[in-house]
Amino acid sequence: MTELLTAGIVGTGMYVPAKVLTNADLEKMVDTNDEWIVSRVGIKERRIAAPEETTSSLGANAARAALADAGVSASEVDLIITATITPDMPWPSTACHIQRALGATRAACFDIEAACTGFVYALSLARNYIATGMYRTVLVVAAETLSRITDREDRNTAILFGDAAGAAVLQPVKAPTGILATYMGADGSKGELLELPGGGSRNPTSHATVDSRLHYMKMKGNEVFKFAARAMASSNSKVLTKAEMTIDQVDLLIPHQANMRIIEAAARLSNLSMDKVYLNLMRYGNTSAATTAVALAEARIEGRIKSGSVCLLVAFGGGFTWGSCLLRL
Numbered sequence: 389m390t391e392l393l394t395a396g397i398v399g400t401g402m403y404v405p406a407k408v409l410t411n412a413d414l415e416k417m418v419d420t421n422d423e424w425i426v427s428r429v430g431i432k433e434r435r436i437a438a439p440e441e442t443t444s445s446l447g448a449n450a451a452r453a454a455l456a457d458a459g460v461s462a463s464e465v466d467l468i469i470t471a472t473i474t475p476d477m478p479w480p481s482t483a484c485h486i487q488r489a490l491g492a493t494r495a496a497c498f499d500i501e502a503a504c505t506g507f508v509y510a511l512s513l514a515r516n517y518i519a520t521g522m523y524r525t526v527l528v529v530a531a532e533t534l535s536r537i538t539d540r541e542d543r544n545t546a547i548l549f550g551d552a553a554g555a556a557v558l559q560p561v562k563a564p565t566g567i568l569a570t571y572m573g574a575d576g577s578k579g580e581l582l583e584l585p586g587g588g589s590r591n592p593t594s595h596a597t598v599d600s601r602l603h604y605m606k607m608k609g610n611e612v613f614k615f616a617a618r619a620m621a622s623s624n625s626k627v628l629t630k631a632e633m634t635i636d637q638v639d640l641l642i643p644h645q646a647n648m649r650i651i652e653a654a655a656r657l658s659n660l661s662m663d664k665v666y667l668n669l670m671r672y673g674n675t676s677a678a679t680t681a682v683a684l685a686e687a688r689i690e691g692r693i694k695s696g697s698v699c700l701l702v703a704f705g706g707g708f709t710w711g712s713c714l715l716r717l
């Protein structure tokens with residue numbers, strides 16, 4: 389058997405729409421207030437895509453930034469994997485729409501759906517394609533327009549979600565840099581706690597599904613909350629064991645940006661102090677698959693990640709799904 393190659397991230401990029409939706413704006417839409425949102429969740433504002441923007445246009449913008457950062461042209465990309473729960477349309481895939489926007493004509497394209505864990509899952513896939521030598525340059529894009537499936541009349545969810553995209557270019561790299569280990573988990577029995585019930589084969593789109601607001605996401609927030617911190621901590625422990633490393637060797641934790649209290653609990657359970665945790669949820673809210681991708685790109689822009697830094701990405705989300713990706717940049 390031929391030896392496996394080491395895959396690494398050689399470029400990152402991000403894009404957020406210009407329009408800002410603040411807690412004060414939300415106070416005019418639902419029965420909520422800035423103090424409650426900041427203390428219970430930690431979000432101050434989120435970005436909302438303009439009407440002409442789509443998940444693929446956000447994703448293409450992030451992808452262009454990642455390709456420029458990597459010094460890789462669109463024509464060099466062998467595969468585009470897009471992680472999203474808000475595709476441009478059921479099909480063709482959002483990855484195909486991004487391919488067209490970029491002119492990445494050589495690339496194979498597909499989407500994956502692992503909700504907020506999508507970027508971490510996609511990195512794991514990309515790593516394997518590179519490790520086996522099947523593809524050399526893989527573009528992973530995590531892009532969401534959650535504003536299109538958020539019920540602005542439901543204060544449980546209206547305050548949480550925003551729109552954004554992040555991207556990463558992966559290629560073979562020389563150890564000790566590169567992806568050190570990945571871990572993916574799921575529990576389908578908890579699916580109904582966080583779901584978009586309408587528009588699929590179970591509830592095909594009809595006047596009734598629209599009238600019942602089934603095309604907006606539904607969430608049992610408390611149940612999700614209870615599960616999330618433990619799932620992320622356990623995921624971190626599993627990926628560190630796989631890499632034969634300890635939490636002390638991690639320079640920066642990049643967690644899914646859903647709720648400050650969940651992040652603090654996950655960090656505590658992972659025995660990591662908060663000064664080693666990257667946070668941007670106050671600015672963008674929960675952008676599902678995009679949070680970890682945007683946070684990784686932004687942490688690099690801000691200089692929080694240096695050459696040789698060990699980063700631990702961790703996420704959880706609908707499905708339920710959860711996962712971690714440990715890498716040295």
Ligand code: COA
Binds near residue numbers: 609
């Ligand atoms: N503004 C003001 N008050 C609100 C509110 C809002 N947006 N949403 C709920 N409340 C009220 C409730 O009605 C309740 O009032 P009561 O005590 O008078 O009945 C009180 O606040 C507490 O509600 P509760 O649902 O227990 O709050 P919570 O501390 O669990 O916070 C979430 C709610 C949604 C913020 C929290 O459960 C959460 O973040 N869950 C995880 C969600 C998530 O991350 N989803 C995405 C996963 S990828």
